[in-house]
Amino acid sequence: MSAKVQPGSPVELITADSRAQIDRWTTKYPPEQKQAAVMAALNIVQQQNGGWLTIELMDAVAEYLQMPRIAVYEVASFYTLYDLEPVGRHKIYVCTNISCMLCGSDTIVEHLQKKLGIKLGETTSDGRFTLKESECLAACGGAPMFMVDRTYYENLTPDKVDAILARLK
Amino acid sequence: MSAKPDMSTTQPPDADMVTIEVNGEPLRAKKGSMVIQVTDAAGIYVPRFCYHHKLPIAANCRMCLVEIEKAPKPMPACATPVADGMKVFTRSALAHDAQRGVMEFLLINHPLDCPICDQGGECPLQDLALGYGKDVSRYAEKKRVVHDKNIGPLIATEMTRCIHCTRCVRFGQQLAGIMELGATGRGEHTEIGTFIERSVDSELSGNVIDICPVGALTSKPFRFTARAWELTSHPSISPHDCVGSNLNVESRRHKVMRVLPRDNEAINECWLSDRDRFSYTALNSSDRLQSPMIRDGGRWQEVDWSTALEFTVAGLRRVIDQHGSNQIGALAAPASTLEELYLLQKLLRSLGSSNVDHRLRQSDFRDDQALPPFPWLGQSIEDLESCQSVLLVGSNIRKEQPLLGLRLRHAGRKGAQIMAINPVDYDLAAPLAHKIIASPADMILGLAGVASALAARGKATRDRLPDWLSKRVPTASEQAIAQVLATRKPAAVLLGNLAASHPQAATLRALADLVAELAGAALGVLSEANGAGAWLAGCVPHREAAGKAANAGRNAYSMIREPLQAYVLLGVEPELDCLEGGRARSAMEAAEFVIMMTPFSPASAPTAAMQYAHVLLPLAPFTETDGTFVNCEGRWQSFTAAVRPLGETRPGWKILRILGSRLGQPGFDYSTIDEVRAEIDARTLTPSSNLGERLLPPELRVDTNTLQRIYEVPLYRIDSVVRRAEALQQTADNPKPAARMSAVQAASLNVNDGARVRVRVAHGEVVLDVAIDTRVPDQCVLIPSGYPETISLDAHGAVSLEKAEKA
Numbered sequence: 001m002s003a004k005v006q007p008g009s010p011v012e013l014i015t016a017d018s019r020a021q022i023d024r025w026t027t028k029y030p031p032e033q034k035q036a037a038v039m040a041a042l043n044i045v046q047q048q049n050g051g052w053l054t055i056e057l058m059d060a061v062a063e064y065l066q067m068p069r070i071a072v073y074e075v076a077s078f079y080t081l082y083d084l085e086p087v088g089r090h091k092i093y094v095c096t097n098i099s100c101m102l103c104g105s106d107t108i109v110e111h112l113q114k115k116l117g118i119k120l121g122e123t124t125s126d127g128r129f130t131l132k133e134s135e136c137l138a139a140c141g142g143a144p145m146f147m148v149d150r151t152y153y154e155n156l157t158p159d160k161v162d163a164i165l166a167r168l169k
Numbered sequence: 170m171s172a173k174p175d176m177s178t179t180q181p182p183d184a185d186m187v188t189i190e191v192n193g194e195p196l197r198a199k200k201g202s203m204v205i206q207v208t209d210a211a212g213i214y215v216p217r218f219c220y221h222h223k224l225p226i227a228a229n230c231r232m233c234l235v236e237i238e239k240a241p242k243p244m245p246a247c248a249t250p251v252a253d254g255m256k257v258f259t260r261s262a263l264a265h266d267a268q269r270g271v272m273e274f275l276l277i278n279h280p281l282d283c284p285i286c287d288q289g290g291e292c293p294l295q296d297l298a299l300g301y302g303k304d305v306s307r308y309a310e311k312k313r314v315v316h317d318k319n320i321g322p323l324i325a326t327e328m329t330r331c332i333h334c335t336r337c338v339r340f341g342q343q344l345a346g347i348m349e350l351g352a353t354g355r356g357e358h359t360e361i362g363t364f365i366e367r368s369v370d371s372e373l374s375g376n377v378i379d380i381c382p383v384g385a386l387t388s389k390p391f392r393f394t395a396r397a398w399e400l401t402s403h404p405s406i407s408p409h410d411c412v413g414s415n416l417n418v419e420s421r422r423h424k425v426m427r428v429l430p431r432d433n434e435a436i437n438e439c440w441l442s443d444r445d446r447f448s449y450t451a452l453n454s455s456d457r458l459q460s461p462m463i464r465d466g467g468r469w470q471e472v473d474w475s476t477a478l479e480f481t482v483a484g485l486r487r488v489i490d491q492h493g494s495n496q497i498g499a500l501a502a503p504a505s506t507l508e509e510l511y512l513l514q515k516l517l518r519s520l521g522s523s524n525v526d527h528r529l530r531q532s533d534f535r536d537d538q539a540l541p542p543f544p545w546l547g548q549s550i551e552d553l554e555s556c557q558s559v560l561l562v563g564s565n566i567r568k569e570q571p572l573l574g575l576r577l578r579h580a581g582r583k584g585a586q587i588m589a590i591n592p593v594d595y596d597l598a599a600p601l602a603h604k605i606i607a608s609p610a611d612m613i614l615g616l617a618g619v620a621s622a623l624a625a626r627g628k629a630t631r632d633r634l635p636d637w638l639s640k641r642v643p644t645a646s647e648q649a650i651a652q653v654l655a656t657r658k659p660a661a662v663l664l665g666n667l668a669a670s671h672p673q674a675a676t677l678r679a680l681a682d683l684v685a686e687l688a689g690a691a692l693g694v695l696s697e698a699n700g701a702g703a704w705l706a707g708c709v710p711h712r713e714a715a716g717k718a719a720n721a722g723r724n725a726y727s728m729i730r731e732p733l734q735a736y737v738l739l740g741v742e743p744e745l746d747c748l749e750g751g752r753a754r755s756a757m758e759a760a761e762f763v764i765m766m767t768p769f770s771p772a773s774a775p776t777a778a779m780q781y782a783h784v785l786l787p788l789a790p791f792t793e794t795d796g797t798f799v800n801c802e803g804r805w806q807s808f809t810a811a812v813r814p815l816g817e818t819r820p821g822w823k824i825l826r827i828l829g830s831r832l833g834q835p836g837f838d839y840s841t842i843d844e845v846r847a848e849i850d851a852r853t854l855t856p857s858s859n860l861g862e863r864l865l866p867p868e869l870r871v872d873t874n875t876l877q878r879i880y881e882v883p884l885y886r887i888d889s890v891v892r893r894a895e896a897l898q899q900t901a902d903n904p905k906p907a908a909r910m911s912a913v914q915a916a917s918l919n920v921n922d923g924a925r926v927r928v929r930v931a932h933g934e935v936v937l938d939v940a941i942d943t944r945v946p947d948q949c950v951l952i953p954s955g956y957p958e959t960i961s962l963d964a965h966g967a968v969s970l971e972k973a974e975k976a
Contacts, residue, residue, distance in 0.1 A: 055365055068342075070351035073364035077353040 288384030321368030346598030413800030459816030502740035506796025523722025564665020618647030775957030886955030
């Protein structure tokens with residue numbers, strides 16, 4: 001299926017490498033249900049695009065998986081791990097759900113906001129960090145915690161936060 | 170109320186049936202059905218918003234919660250399958266509490282704007298709030314507000330009112346076949362919409378207005394013009410296609426305010442195409458002709474009926490005296506009623522002329538004598554859904570007969586393989602198993618290939634096949650189509666509007682008939698509007714009413730190609746309704762006397778009728794007259810006027826009646842329309858699609874090397890009413906007319922999308938924009954008809970294109 005891309009087709013926006021990755025997912029499902037790979041596909045093109053999805057990229061995924069565009073928008077707008085607006089190089093997801101809240105996530109959020117000079121949901125002006133609030137990330141044993149990009153950091157303190165962020169360019 | 174307590178004991182036990190008890194009453198139910206289906210059938214009311222009997226089940230509104238014995242909590246009746254011995258309580262304290270609780274949640278974010286909401290008075294949410302809501306809200310927090318979306322000229326949105334039942338989303342997915350609306354976002358931020366700003370373009374889009382249980386989606390043309398309770402509803406029939414959809418025309422003070430579907434499972438179910446729903450907007454337009462007019466000595470003047478009729482009679486008499494009655498011809502719009510068409514041909518024939526026709530967009534009439542009594546679908550509309558294979562020949566069924574397209578999608582979902590031989594790769598919103606997209610000439614070859622592949626399977630036919638056909642080696646797709654048709658039963662071959670206007674329509678019909686015979690498939694012919702009625706009424710040159718043979722007169726094409734001295738036009742705008750608009754105008758201009766019966770003033774149309782017509786008689790549109798339409802199943806549907814005629818407008822049958830009398834012809838003294846209808850005795854006719862004789866040419870001459878024009882009439886340009894329905898004209902189905910061609914074709918002319926080309930045909934030339942269209946095969950250019958820009962072009966034959974300067 002990845003064999004040929006019609007010139008001018010929106011699929012051209014997906015790199016050959018990303019297409020190969022998506023194809024690995026579609027083979028896991030029956031051919032008539034390849035739309036099941038939509039979440040993985042969105043993840044892959046989001047990575048390719050520096051962490052966020054454009055309408056054009058979502059349209060490309062729709063075309064590639066032969067599904068209605070709106071059905072892709074539904075998925076992309078439902079899950080918090082898809083970003084539909086430009087983001088920083090690193091995405092920080094601070095959990096503020098009940099376990100983390102009881103263990104002091106408020107302090108962590110306050111510290112991050114002060115340190116980065118932005119509010120939840122915003123991106124630093126140098127494009128380095130995007131700060132997001134998250135629901136439970138299933139690491140209550142290490143509360144308070146956050147996820148940066150794809151890595152979990154647990155038992156956070158303001159000092160530990162400083163050390164982690166210092167390592168990220 | 171068919172199920173009664175004793176039925177379970179008196180009926181033999183059936184493996185497919187179970188017995189459940191609802192509110193203490195035993196009911197028999199089919200295994201696998203949902204509780205709400207059983208209660209609905211038994212007339213036991215369960216409140217609901219998201220459940221709709223024609224849509225897949227979503228179970229997301231929770232309004233239909235009921236108590237079920239042994240279940241730990243209330244269950245949604247729409248998504249709970251019945252089980253033997255199940256005890257359901259729809260009105261118990263638990264059920265009622267649950268329903269009231271859900272209602273409270275639904276109203277949390279719903280604005281209290283019923284006084285300014287168009288849905289008010291016919292709103293399920295409003296009605297159920299009365300039964301299940303609290304009189305005082307406990308909710309004191311902020312209500313959610315959602316931005317409205319602009320989704321096109323037909324549907325108004327007020328999305329704050331949406332309760333996320335997703336009926337509109339499911340309608341698009343499952344019925345329209347194109348998912349245009351979706352539920353984006355999550356939780357409280359969920360919104361129904363298109364996500365990016367775009368219009369909803371389905372030809373069935375208006376149905377979401379009916380199924381929306383709140384005022385989120387309402388009719389844009391109807392918006393703020395009337396309240397539901399002020400309207401009087403009149404049953405009527407749609408004149409725009411051969412389906413004969415059942416309508417309710419709703420009026421206030423003798424003005425049509427809106428049109429809604431009337432349930433008829435056998436025809437339109439509970440749906441309506443946008444064309445049927447919104448065409449009424451034209452009926453109230455300022456374009457209406459309100460009194461008779463005559464042109465005497467070059468000046469138009471409004472006159473009373475008596476003067477107009479006298480003038481008309483004198484004009485016709487003059488032509489007969491000077492040129493003979495065979496110099497009179499009548500052209501009728503296929504959307505005219507059976508009675509109008511009957512009286513028109515009776516009038517012409519009583520004057521001694523058989524020049525009468527309604528087939529304005531056809532050019533090939535070679536098989537006239539061999540045709541069955543009227544164009545017939547070959548089966549009932551409902552049966553179409555159970556076909557296992559369907560071959561469309563020259564049919565954009567989705568836009569030509571939108572509700573038949575819907576039936577085909579149903580069939581497809583049940584496993585039917587749908588195939589097409591078309592000049593354009595139309596999107597039928599259903600997957601096509603096989604298709605041949607070819608120029609009009611190559612379509613013949615494609616269909617011949619299918620016939621030859623079927624003949625090779627050894628099935629005998631009554632005809633000796635000409636060599637060109639029996640020797641044709643079928644291509645892979647032709648083989649595949651033949652294979653599917655021969656093996657998947659029931660099978661159907663459907664000839665659409667593009668087949669009727671094909672330059673070699675008779676050959677195409679003969680081949681389709683042959684294919685149907687060889688494959689054991691039903692042949693169906695889809696005509697325009699009331700085409701079946703027109704045939705039965707005798708509004709064709711070679712047959713009188715009910716199929717009786719007549720001394721053949723001139724057909725519509727010949728009446729235009731070889732002009733006559735007088736024309737009687739019934740609801741026709743010649744330039745836009747005839748196959749060759751330019752030639753039609755010339756014919757009218759050369760005529761000595763032209764009578765136009767029309768609901769609209771031609772001054773408002775891009776026709777030259779104000780220069781060539783001599784009499785204008787205001788003709789009642791379908792909402793202002795009694796009449797009958799015969800649909801493609803041969804079903805006669807009579808209706809009465811919904812409102813009184815506007816101004817001096819008169820119903821066509823009355824105009825023709827008095828014209829007949831004033832011309833001194835006997836047999837025009839009807840006192841009711843029923844007497845007219847009774848004269849058309851079609852009881853002895855058996856519907857058939859088969860040709861008496863197949864005109865398979867001994868040699869096939871198709872010109873496949875020259876650039877050909879593909880002729881189509883877009884769905885909102887087909888008749889004088891829809892052409893004036895402003896809202897429909899603004900839809901995506903009505904793009905600016907252009908010369909549409911493939912990228913390869915455009916490259917060979919060295920033009921880009923949006924460039925200008927000069928289009929030349931044997932008769933006529935125009936300059937049009939180029940539109941690159943991947944649906945069009947190479948060596949072809951698709952040019953729509955029904956537009957002022959393309960009037961002067963002939964429909965068929967070789968075309969030459971050359972680059973033109975930008976205007």
